[in-house]
Amino acid sequence: MTAHYQVHGDIAVITLDNPPVNGLGLSTRLAIADSMTKALADSAVQAIVLTGAGKAFSGGADIKEFGKDVAFREPNLLSIIALLENSTKPVVAALHTVAMGGGLELSLGCNYRIAAPGTSIALPEVKIGLIPGAGGTQRLPRALGVEPALNMIVSGGTVKAEMLAMLPGQKLFDKMAASADSLAEEALAFARSVAAVRPLPRVRDLPCKHPQGDAYFQFARNMVKGMAKHFPAPAKCVDAVEIATKKKFEEGMAAERELFLNLMWTSECRALRHLFLAERAASKIPDVPSDTPQREIKSVAVIGAGTMGGGIAMNFLNAGVPVKLLEAKQEALDRGVATIRKNYESQIKKGKLKADKYEQRMALLSTTLRYDELKEADLVIEAVFEDMGVKETVFKELDCVMKPGAILASNTSTLDLNRIAAFTNRPQDVVGLHFFSPANVMKLLEIVRGEKTGKDVMATVMSVAKKIRKTAVVSGVCDGFIGNRMIEQYARQAGFLLDEGCTPQQVDKAVEKFGFAMGPFRMSDLAGNDISWAIRKRRYQEKPNLKYSKTADLLCEKGRFGQKTGAGWYDYVAGKRDAIPNAEVETLIAEHRKALGITPRKISDEEIVQRLVFSLVNEAAHILEEGIANKASDIDIVYIFGYGFPVHRGGPLRYADELGLFNVVQTMQRFAQNPLDDAAFWQPAPLLQRLVADGKTFGQ
Numbered sequence: 001m002t003a004h005y006q007v008h009g010d011i012a013v014i015t016l017d018n019p020p021v022n023g024l025g026l027s028t029r030l031a032i033a034d035s036m037t038k039a040l041a042d043s044a045v046q047a048i049v050l051t052g053a054g055k056a057f058s059g060g061a062d063i064k065e066f067g068k069d070v071a072f073r074e075p076n077l078l079s080i081i082a083l084l085e086n087s088t089k090p091v092v093a094a095l096h097t098v099a100m101g102g103g104l105e106l107s108l109g110c111n112y113r114i115a116a117p118g119t120s121i122a123l124p125e126v127k128i129g130l131i132p133g134a135g136g137t138q139r140l141p142r143a144l145g146v147e148p149a150l151n152m153i154v155s156g157g158t159v160k161a162e163m164l165a166m167l168p169g170q171k172l173f174d175k176m177a178a179s180a181d182s183l184a185e186e187a188l189a190f191a192r193s194v195a196a197v198r199p200l201p202r203v204r205d206l207p208c209k210h211p212q213g214d215a216y217f218q219f220a221r222n223m224v225k226g227m228a229k230h231f232p233a234p235a236k237c238v239d240a241v242e243i244a245t246k247k248k249f250e251e252g253m254a255a256e257r258e259l260f261l262n263l264m265w266t267s268e269c270r271a272l273r274h275l276f277l278a279e280r281a282a283s284k285i286p287d288v289p290s291d292t293p294q295r296e297i298k299s300v301a302v303i304g305a306g307t308m309g310g311g312i313a314m315n316f317l318n319a320g321v322p323v324k325l326l327e328a329k330q331e332a333l334d335r336g337v338a339t340i341r342k343n344y345e346s347q348i349k350k351g352k353l354k355a356d357k358y359e360q361r362m363a364l365l366s367t368t369l370r371y372d373e374l375k376e377a378d379l380v381i382e383a384v385f386e387d388m389g390v391k392e393t394v395f396k397e398l399d400c401v402m403k404p405g406a407i408l409a410s411n412t413s414t415l416d417l418n419r420i421a422a423f424t425n426r427p428q429d430v431v432g433l434h435f436f437s438p439a440n441v442m443k444l445l446e447i448v449r450g451e452k453t454g455k456d457v458m459a460t461v462m463s464v465a466k467k468i469r470k471t472a473v474v475s476g477v478c479d480g481f482i483g484n485r486m487i488e489q490y491a492r493q494a495g496f497l498l499d500e501g502c503t504p505q506q507v508d509k510a511v512e513k514f515g516f517a518m519g520p521f522r523m524s525d526l527a528g529n530d531i532s533w534a535i536r537k538r539r540y541q542e543k544p545n546l547k548y549s550k551t552a553d554l555l556c557e558k559g560r561f562g563q564k565t566g567a568g569w570y571d572y573v574a575g576k577r578d579a580i581p582n583a584e585v586e587t588l589i590a591e592h593r594k595a596l597g598i599t600p601r602k603i604s605d606e607e608i609v610q611r612l613v614f615s616l617v618n619e620a621a622h623i624l625e626e627g628i629a630n631k632a633s634d635i636d637i638v639y640i641f642g643y644g645f646p647v648h649r650g651g652p653l654r655y656a657d658e659l660g661l662f663n664v665v666q667t668m669q670r671f672a673q674n675p676l677d678d679a680a681f682w683q684p685a686p687l688l689q690r691l692v693a694d695g696k697t698f699g700q
């Protein structure tokens, strides 16, 4: 049973019990309905308390029913709320820990609400591209006041119950319990105290007005337009709440339903729901069950205090885990620590960090020049120069000193993790933790699973990722892993586009209009053009026949490495990130084009975007087929969290599915006919061809 029914004297208690968060799936809804029937039929029962077992009142919809018809099967949530609202005996909702989405809407159908301090209250539907769909947009403004309710609905943000209880005139909470422990007792006493009250108060009967309605909603609409440019849902939240202030309750409910159903079918909503599920799915590894034993990680060591090492260390300090930082030389150590301090200090200046927190974090950091001082660390992460020889020295040293059972991780972005593991006598303990720069900011973490990496090590590092608030995706071993292997093809295409007639600005603009945070040339300037140059030089050796545009090499020969040198594809003014077009670069591109004998042509934004995005899609299909990625949605997560792919498109593979893989392949075949492009590259990957032949999508 996913809800229990008990009678305490003259009070019936219905307890939702559907772990982990008492999701309101069909079985729970049926159990509530059944309990209500019992309570209303029992003449000894004078009032009803509705609460939740375990770690929530209710987190709302049941994720298992997400996107399925069963979510709407009767009794659906609207019917259950109507049942509570029309009860002839008072119903008191006793909220604790979490009351979100449908859970909060359920409580708004009750006659009274009592909350424990610390309860997280939210209507987060907007985060998956929807508006609340079970009366939230009509009842919350009545209970809480129009402005605070709209703020919550449009942001999807979480607010603690005690904060809301302080709002003047609020009717969301009739009482705050003294503590979570006393909630059950207090709810029973409260239910007894209101048992005889008639008529029963209902949220739907409360007035809902805003004194300057028109001006306020106009203002709200303008704010939302600026902030949510690719997403329709926030503006619909404003519409729905405005209707609550202007129409009768029933009309408002009908309007909410219509807005909700229309949003369900937008591509933005589908993309957000896809990502919501994809993020959860990414944390599951097919052959590593959730009950796999884990190792305890209480302290961490980081080797190398450069660009990456410092940022990696900060992640753990932020999570309250002690870090020991090792460098080869004292100056490098001092420089690394100074950078960490500088980063924290700039967070303080921006008001993002309190001074006492800063001190607490720095107190967790210690430094050393000696490996034997690391030996007690539970996890050591290497972030030294990207050179196999240096990695060999470091891992042999670690193998000698680290205690048995310590996890040895490398942040390498291109080197073979299996070779690194083979430098030790404990390859089962070696794993890749590929952070993205800046490591203290970027959400993505690629967890690289070596041939011999232990399952317990995988389970442990997945938990570690959660602890340091990263979104982790598992990748097999290959050059570039998932993200960088795909971006290499994208960058190749960007080069061909220049040769054929584009300017860097034109390409960047088209891609940014599509929704990417940054176009390929601005991104390369940020990452450092020298990095991809080094990779290309290696490729020229490994694959001499592979076609490349040489423009980027010519740029690097001029020392234009990007933002760090103040000049790359664009010029940069010190301290600013604005990309300023440079005539010299345009001449360089034009002259090279001339030398190749190419007559430039006008290339449409559509072609630019398709060539770049489909190059990601085709490489992703190879990656999936080789088993480097476990599932298509993992690749979408990598691109959303690590490469600024437009969220409203749900990731490259989701986007390809939306376009239809048949269309994608047809377009690739057209690109293959372009003599200035690489026909071999546009040969659709076998997996892609099979999906088209079977009429399937990546999602399937």
Ligand code: NAI
Residues within 6 Å of the ligand: 303, 304, 305, 306, 307, 308, 309, 326, 327, 328, 329, 332, 382, 383, 384, 385, 386, 387, 390, 393, 394, 411, 412, 413, 414, 434, 435, 436, 437
């Ligand atoms: P970096 O050059 O900024 O820092 C490397 C640090 O390691 C230097 O401070 C150096 O003094 C220290 N070091 C070198 N040999 C050492 C040794 N034997 N013992 C102790 N310390 C030693 O390099 P960065 O950018 O931080 O890269 C480090 C690693 O992270 C590389 O494997 C790189 O491929 C990887 N990586 C870099 C990314 C980036 O965007 N920079 C992104 C993801 C991974």
